Amino acid sequence: MFRGAFTIWGRDMRVLRRSLFSELVAVTAYPITLYLAFGVGLKGYIADVEGVPYALFIAPGLISMTAVSAAFEESAWSMWFHRKVQRTIEEYRVNPITVYDIVIGKIVSGFSQGAIKGVAVAVVIFLLTPFRFPMAHFLAYLYFIALGSMVFSCFGTMCGTVIDKPENIGRIQGVVIVPLIFMSGIFFPLSSYPATILPVIRVLPTTAIFEGARLSLLGGVMEPVYTVTLTLTAAAAFVLAVWIFNRKIEE
């Protein structure tokens, strides 16, 4: 069962390993810059946010952002590239594996990329700052990162499956992914939103990812609304991604 998925995932990890160092440098540069600019550069100008020093307030979000963006990017581009450019999906499909093997292998690859890159940013940020957390907080935090990467990997897989023109994948990133990430309170507390739209914001899956992650890392709480929303979203995204791939690929 899922031998094929495991084989495809193994291929992706082998390729990643070849360029791991440069990938990690590239992927950590942006969040670390944001961290230094906002967290350290503006330190004297921004007061504590809801009792938390600003640098600490933004750290979990930056880590989650790296993870989920990397998961989306890897899944979307890799699926598109293997389907349209290299046509390796076609080669996979004449082997005795199923379409489920292929799509699940690709989703797990995107997820793995997200997780690895998120951890890399976390390591750098924690080396740069004096903040320390209990182990339990980390485990709760990991839950949010993992499910967040899963959701974004599935979403990326859907985009890479149905979008044929590469520029449209770039547009989705600019118009959907980045706004969703920024709106869910990486740099500001959700309490800044007007009370009327707050309920909408709170049920966004991205809010569950970022706000949930922050609460778990800083306070060790697994907020039920966020946990449930995220778990359901991840399950739904997975089923949808597999279903869409299955439909599209059989033409």
Next chain:
Amino acid sequence: MNNAISIQNITKVYDGIRAVDDLSLEVRSGTIFGLLGPNGAGKTTLIKILTTLMRPTSGNAFVEGKSVLTDGASVRGMIGVVPQVNNLDRYLTARENLALHARMHRMRAREYGPRIDELLELTGLTGRQHDFPDTFSGGMQRRLVVARALIHAPRVLFLDEPTTGLDPQSRRAVWAYIQSLRSTMTIFLTTHYMDEADTLCDRIVIMDHGRPLVDGTAAQLKEAFAHSHVYELEFRANADRYEEVLRTFPFIRSLERRGNSFRLELRDEESLKPLMDGIGSKDLKGICLEEPSLEDVFIHLTGKKIRE
């Protein structure tokens, strides 16, 4: 079982276009079968259906007795596929490409290691096995794709234009290799090259517009057209003027010029007299009846020249 492939009333419609039209065909085990046809005839579509990449609009097909519709995984376990467009993984070395394929066929490393060595040797790629395929020439990439299709010792091998784009030397190397596989497996190939079909295939089907037009051995096809009327005319002078005249004759089916010589196909034997009357004998150097080539058969049937 005698038939490795059995195609039953397959139709494939792409929004409006009938790429394959109610086609039925059987291919005997252990033979090399050649499918010929001009661009857009439906060859690749048929191969995609047989290799489970595409679902037919209607009909069914069986590979070694397994339905491509309901038992795709079993079919995929028995086939090797060389697609029309190379689909190698350019982020993996040649050897890794082969190993990945072997793993998807559930082979173990100690099983596929020696097999890969052997195939690299046969395809002359041993020295380049640790290089990435995008540093290979077109012919080397093609050979690697062929090697990949053979790792798991398939019972049926599908080759979609295996030698298109190769230089004469590489083509012959691929041919020799295909010949050496003869009778160890069933081979289903498509090609635009008549000489390729002539040398390799035990049986040839020429198709166009999704339907088969003729079916037989190369010798049979040529024999069937032995009574066609292909003549070669050679003029001493004024070939341009004669070309104009020839083009006005309604009974000439096809005309091809090479310097002062013309190769033409007449509608029937009765057309010979009006032809001779029309051109006179003043500048005529020679006229002879030609043995039809497979290419004549193809042009006669499809009305198209073969893509070069």
